[in-house]
Amino acid sequence: MRPDQQSNTQLRRSRHRRRANTDSVFVSVRCGMSLLEVLAAVILSSMIAMTGLMFVRDHGQTSAERTCLAHRARLQQDAELYARETGRAPDAKLEAIRNGNYGGTQLPQCPKHDSVDTQTNYRWDGTNVICKYHPGS
Numbered sequence: 001m002r003p004d005q006q007s008n009t010q011l012r013r014s015r016h017r018r019r020a021n022t023d024s025v026f027v028s029v030r031c032g033m034s035l036l037e038v039l040a041a042v043i044l045s046s047m048i049a050m051t052g053l054m055f056v057r058d059h060g061q062t063s064a065e066r067t068c069l070a071h072r073a074r075l076q077q078d079a080e081l082y083a084r085e086t087g088r089a090p091d092a093k094l095e096a097i098r099n100g101n102y103g104g105t106q107l108p109q110c111p112k113h114d115s116v117d118t119q120t121n122y123r124w125d126g127t128n129v130i131c132k133y134h135p136g137s
Helices: 003-016 035-054 059-086
Strands: 016-018 026-028 123-124 130-131
Touching: 016 130, 059 123
Parallel strands: none
Antiparallel strands: 016 026, 123 130
16 A cells, blocks of 8 residues: 555544444544534524614614604694694794793704704694604604
8 A cells, every 4th residue: 555545544544433332334523513504503693693683772862762752742732732722833943832831932952953053953744743853753
């Protein structure tokens, strides 16, 4: 036998072990994971990670939405009170409720509104107070 054939034969023998109860049957000993097993593990771990990330949300975004919702609810009540007491709806910019009887002299602004002007960014569409930064909520 040539030396390179001899080393290959020894290598093949070292990768196999005999079963304890039979002398003629060899069992393959695996040294690692197959490519399919590695891909399955990566796919499963990424699915678990994505499921977990769905429930994690930016706290600043959540608090801004809740603050905006509270401002709109308060302005909605003030606008409805104004409509009941005066018999007419407030204007689109809600200037009619900007007084001490209804919304106060300073109307609230959406937290996403970065301007410091005195006018509010909320609008009256005839039935509801809406925000251009949170239109669907």
